[in-house]
Amino acid sequence: MRYRELMIATSSEGKIIELSALLSPIRLIRPPKVLNIEEGPCSYLENAYLKARSYFEEFKIPALAEDSGLEVSALGGMPGVFSSRFSELEFGGKESETGTAANIRKLLRLMEGKEDRSALFRCVLLIYDSEGGLWAQGVCRGEITTIPRGARGFGYDPIFKPLGEDRTMAELTAEEKNAISHRGIAARRLLELLSG
């Protein structure tokens, strides 16, 4: 194992909890302060790079960043890199509020009457350690439900039903989610690369 600890380049409590469990051989250090980093429209990989680089440059500790999103077939892959700010996006009409509930409301509104409800969660992890590092990604396929169900997880979990599951991501236990989630797959791939 190359890294005993990494600074986690996010302020999302949900992501910190999941990644700490998933990467348990590595200690994830919370940043002493949160940096305000503008995410771009380009790609998860680029966003993860921008976040990890900013934290590395500020705190001089190898940094791990995560970027992820939900890609809905019937919406041409949207919201994708815009997942966390979907309610504010012109695409499909802005919501009056921001945040997770508004994102979900907007997505369900756009999915009304759609036959094809297939979607996938994609996660990219990237380590920035002085001009280089590792990266890994994971995909979890499933479909969009018609109503939110479950109180666990975060983000779009209440309206995403993984393939072969009757429950939504938000109805799974943390262990069940981590076993099949995009973030779990990416984290295990990263650990493989680190020990390989």
Place this chain on the structure above:
Amino acid sequence: MRYRELMIATSSEGKIIELSALLSPIRLIRPPKVLNIEEGPCSYLENAYLKARSYFEEFKIPALAEDSGLEVSALGGMPGVFSSRFSELEFGGKESETGTAANIRKLLRLMEGKEDRSALFRCVLLIYDSEGGLWAQGVCRGEITTIPRGARGFGYDPIFKPLGEDRTMAELTAEEKNAISHRGIAARRLLELLSG
């Protein structure tokens, strides 16, 4: 060393020759056929990812891709990710021809009368190996000359004078160039990560 061989996800002879020397503990395999991959406007990292992924998916061998560019201060960082197709770009006016000579001609035209001639070469390397891999980058600072000089190297080398050098990149020997170039720095960082 994790990889004895990697497929090199490029058809640029100049890059293959340089990278083969720079990464000599690893054997770089030329692809049996060249894939036509459209580079995006986003970032070197994203372009390297797109190229490496395509070759990995086609040939099922861990793939190494490179993306690089010249960033000129007085042009706001252009041509950047557009370096290899600069002559075709609307920005600054299209040239009548395409290719390296036209790219250089256009750049020198846009730099006429500019006091600030500082620029940098940036290179990103990325390995794609089944949903994960490594990445590294390197930067070489210098300035844009007023006329092309030298016949070695490739791309913008004849009009780029590295910091502290009297000669252009194209006047250096291969060994001299590799010792200071963006590609050399990125390659050595990648080897460090692979052996670390």
